């Protein structure tokens with residue numbers, strides 16, 4: 001049996017961390033969306049062995065139990081009470097450790113695919129419960145559609161589709177450690193973006209209200225160590241984006257444009273300044289299978 005599925009990157013349009021729980025885990029309030037930029041994952045069952053084997057075309061990825069796709073498959077088999085041999089091949093198009101949730105999306109795509117392949121009938125909520133054991137973005141990625149995410153990442157409330165818009169992404173050539181950034185949340189006073197206003201903008205399909213209310217609590221922390229992020233954000237605006245901000249814990253920043261022609265202009269300009277740039281639209285298909 002063989003399936004090829006698409007695992008889209010995510011963007012955090014709004015990211016608030018209202019408080020840190022006593023156990024150190026973070027309470028999130030995030031508005032997330034998925035975009036066209038995607039990894040492709042082939043999952044093939046094998047009768048010759050009972051291991052989960054990971055292959056990828058990226059030298060940046062672990063191909064053992066540290067791979068989030070491996071962890072998702074193992075947890076899936078624990079949940080359903082059987083196990084078969086699998087070969088999971090990842091074509092990596094989403095930059096790694098970029099704030100774009102590539103690993104979480106690969107894990108979620110594996111959960112969705114295995115549920116379909118073995119007709120195990122788990123709901124998205126059940127897949128999200130498995131996913132949160134991998135990391136806090138996997139529940140969102142199970143849905144991979146515009147949603148409000150809260151709790152420790154396990155509460156996903158799907159929202160109306162975004163109105164028509166385009167994203168231009170630019171990844172500065174710096175490495176960011178997510179655990180280091182998240183640890184600082186407990187001791188740093190950060191701003192809290194207006195998530196409710198952002199939700200109202202989406203509900204009313206009001207492009208200007210959405211753009212005016214994006215925001216990311218982690219941006220101040222990450223930017224303090226990597227000023228290039230601020231420079232890229234300003235350039236996106238200078239080149240014509242209506243709004244810009246960092247995604248997740250960074251370092252990727254994105255600009256928002258209303259039209260494709262404007263987005264192409266911003267993309268062409270930023271490409272001369274940053275060699276990892278992408279142009280993408282919000283993902284419309286909630287759980288894409290190729």
Ligand SMILES: C[C@@](CO)(OP(=O)(O)O)[C@H](O)COP(=O)(O)OP(=O)(O)OC[C@H]1O[C@@H](n2ccc(N)nc2=O)[C@H](O)[C@@H]1O
Nearest residue numbers: 012024025099100101135136137178179182183248249250
């Ligand atoms: C910040 C976000 C927003 O979408 O995006 P990314 O930057 O990952 O894309 C994610 O929620 C992020 O999710 P994820 O990377 O899954 O984070 P988690 O699993 O919660 O934690 C990542 C790592 O940080 C560590 N961690 C977490 C919280 C904390 N107070 N101190 C920590 O050291 C965890 O132990 C884990 O090793």
Ligand SMILES: Nc1ncnc2c1ncn2[C@@H]1O[C@H](COP(=O)(O)OP(=O)(O)O)[C@@H](O)[C@H]1O
Nearest residue numbers: 066067068096097098099100101102103104106
């Ligand atoms: N399938 C995978 N794709 C990407 N990263 C993975 C994967 N499996 C494990 N990882 C590890 O997870 C970490 C986070 O990667 P990623 O999900 O791309 O970034 P982010 O959390 O910034 O959105 C990296 O250190 C990477 O080595």
